[in-house]
Amino acid sequence: MKLQRRTFLASVSAASAIMAAPAVMGQARPRVVVIGGGSGGGTVARYIAKDSDGAVDVTLIEPTKRYYTCYFSNLYLGGFWDYDALGHGYEGIAAAGVNVVHDWAIGVDRDAKTVTLASGSSIPYDRLVVAPGIDFVADAVPGWDVTKQSLMPHAYKSGTQVQLLKNQIENMREGGTFCMVAPPNPYRCPPGPGERVSMIAHMLSQSNPTAKILIVDPKENFSKQALFEEGWSKHYAGMVSRIGPDFGGANVEVRPDSMEVVIDGNVEKVDVCNVIPAQKAGKIAELAGLTNDAGWAPVTPSDMRSTMDENIFVLGDAAQQGAMPKSGFSANSQAKVVANVVRGELTGSRIFPARYSNTCWSLIATNDGVKVGASYEPGAEQIESVSSFISATGETAELRQQTYEESIGWYNGIVADIFG
Amino acid sequence: MKGFILSSTLCIGAMLAPIASFAQAIAIGDPESGAEVYRRECASCHQIGEGAAHRIGPQLNHIFDRGAASHDDFRYSDALARQGRDGLVWDLARLHAYIENPRALVSGTRMSYRGLGDEDRRADLIAYLRVFSDQPQNIPEAAPTAIRPEVELSPEILAIVGDVEYGEYLSQECTTCHQRSGANEGIPGIVGWPEDDFVVAMHAYKEKLRPHEVMRSVASRLGDEEIAALAAYFAALDE
Numbered sequence: 071m072k073l074q075r076r077t078f079l080a081s082v083s084a085a086s087a088i089m090a091a092p093a094v095m096g097q098a099r100p101r102v103v104v105i106g107g108g109s110g111g112g113t114v115a116r117y118i119a120k121d122s123d124g125a126v127d128v129t130l131i132e133p134t135k136r137y138y139t140c141y142f143s144n145l146y147l148g149g150f151w152d153y154d155a156l157g158h159g160y161e162g163i164a165a166a167g168v169n170v171v172h173d174w175a176i177g178v179d180r181d182a183k184t185v186t187l188a189s190g191s192s193i194p195y196d197r198l199v200v201a202p203g204i205d206f207v208a209d210a211v212p213g214w215d216v217t218k219q220s221l222m223p224h225a226y227k228s229g230t231q232v233q234l235l236k237n238q239i240e241n242m243r244e245g246g247t248f249c250m251v252a253p254p255n256p257y258r259c260p261p262g263p264g265e266r267v268s269m270i271a272h273m274l275s276q277s278n279p280t281a282k283i284l285i286v287d288p289k290e291n292f293s294k295q296a297l298f299e300e301g302w303s304k305h306y307a308g309m310v311s312r313i314g315p316d317f318g319g320a321n322v323e324v325r326p327d328s329m330e331v332v333i334d335g336n337v338e339k340v341d342v343c344n345v346i347p348a349q350k351a352g353k354i355a356e357l358a359g360l361t362n363d364a365g366w367a368p369v370t371p372s373d374m375r376s377t378m379d380e381n382i383f384v385l386g387d388a389a390q391q392g393a394m395p396k397s398g399f400s401a402n403s404q405a406k407v408v409a410n411v412v413r414g415e416l417t418g419s420r421i422f423p424a425r426y427s428n429t430c431w432s433l434i435a436t437n438d439g440v441k442v443g444a445s446y447e448p449g450a451e452q453i454e455s456v457s458s459f460i461s462a463t464g465e466t467a468e469l470r471q472q473t474y475e476e477s478i479g480w481y482n483g484i485v486a487d488i489f490g
Numbered sequence: 491m492k493g494f495i496l497s498s499t500l501c502i503g504a505m506l507a508p509i510a511s512f513a514q515a516i517a518i519g520d521p522e523s524g525a526e527v528y529r530r531e532c533a534s535c536h537q538i539g540e541g542a543a544h545r546i547g548p549q550l551n552h553i554f555d556r557g558a559a560s561h562d563d564f565r566y567s568d569a570l571a572r573q574g575r576d577g578l579v580w581d582l583a584r585l586h587a588y589i590e591n592p593r594a595l596v597s598g599t600r601m602s603y604r605g606l607g608d609e610d611r612r613a614d615l616i617a618y619l620r621v622f623s624d625q626p627q628n629i630p631e632a633a634p635t636a637i638r639p640e641v642e643l644s645p646e647i648l649a650i651v652g653d654v655e656y657g658e659y660l661s662q663e664c665t666t667c668h669q670r671s672g673a674n675e676g677i678p679g680i681v682g683w684p685e686d687d688f689v690v691a692m693h694a695y696k697e698k699l700r701p702h703e704v705m706r707s708v709a710s711r712l713g714d715e716e717i718a719a720l721a722a723y724f725a726a727l728d729e
Contacts, residue, residue, distance in 0.1 A: 406662040459703035479676020
């Protein structure tokens, strides 16, 4: 009897040892590979590993060792958030059982079901999740390409580009002009440019109050426009002006070497210029043959599955899914749907109907926060909004402060949800 | 019965309040019976009427259509203050909901009152409170008699046994903002909440009784089974 019990215990511990060491099991466990460790990829990797309790072998491929969120990087520009607090490591995701590989994914062989890494190795998968975020459309703004990003930063993928932009604005001459070339739709973080203008205006109003901000925008309207414009005239009167498409905002060229912006043929000399070009899905989505002519990866609304390949899911900014904005919140929400579906298909766990949601908070000035959001459900063709809300103009200072405090609570919540 | 209400009305009206608000109070309930309910249920903590001052609870004159937590000289719970900033206003429906079950409407309220389940007695009490809100210009004509959208949960809804596994899936929508650790800064903690309170609170958002646009949007598409599933999951989650 005693012996039997001991034997039983031994086999249990042997099994758990194997569970803890993914490499040993090889083919026996279904394999999920996730490309991209941001809000979508990080969440899906951690949730599949955590919820499958070791039954699924999850590998996350992410080149950087520390991820800097785009959300709240504007608050860093405004002096409301520390740069270091934007950064998050992968220890928590690894602790959930994910095999984190810091490398570039440079190709996907969809027939062999493998992902090729820059280091030369390849990783097999049963299901692949592609969450690479955005890349910039070449020649979207004539005169600008990534080789000019130190002269005219895009600062639209967080990290050192945002530090560079902040540094340039801090060192701008007194009374100088900061210019933002805003992107056409669709692009990452719809209220991002408006929030950025607000935060830079906040910074300048303290250190360089005679400076000007010029927005060159190809769009008729922009996200939270009424709220931002109300805030700009209230907090930063006379500082911000915007050239929309009526006055040539869609016809812009930049000359980074001479710091000039040519708007509808008129040359403007500027001191700092933030060029946010038109966007498309991250390059690996294109290399994997998952994108359409528009440059985005179309997906099935009920589960974010690529319409090009049933074993591949695309998450977050890279996906063309319908009504959800390209945001970290959306990517995190979509990731949970995908985690549920992938785990169900590979382990037989229950698959529940998709539910999506998003809220985007923006800061306009000290303690002046606003938000926009919606709930979404899969429609026949695309994801559709089923209810939505937005902050109102003229709200009380108390409510605006509460909204700002709520945004900090959300930031801490979502990074805990993604990175563990 | 009608005669009784009318005569008692005249009597109290002469003593305490202008006739206009009084007529509206009658539409709500019987203010004289409400006075007795007030003495039994409220008076040990709240004052009302001429010279009323804050005690354990704030004084209750002009409570109708006042924003929640709006006396600057009274220290409210964080939870009530938060809802006040979100736009909670003491109209008929919210007063009913709050007095019926204070924590269902305002989870972290400091008002340690079990609630008054009897709808008629509650209506009488509110009719009595209404007598001291003599600012008819601030009160829309229709308000006192409007059908109140109170959360009335049938025992069947409260009896639904939540599917914890489904609740875990649904909870993922919540944890983008509400941390599993139970952290309570900027975004309220929701871990370890008693199931019934959770269910009533979510229905209150769904019925747009509680203020807060994000939560109303989230709750709007949750069905009875889904709310029960979430309640069961979060109640079981350890902080």
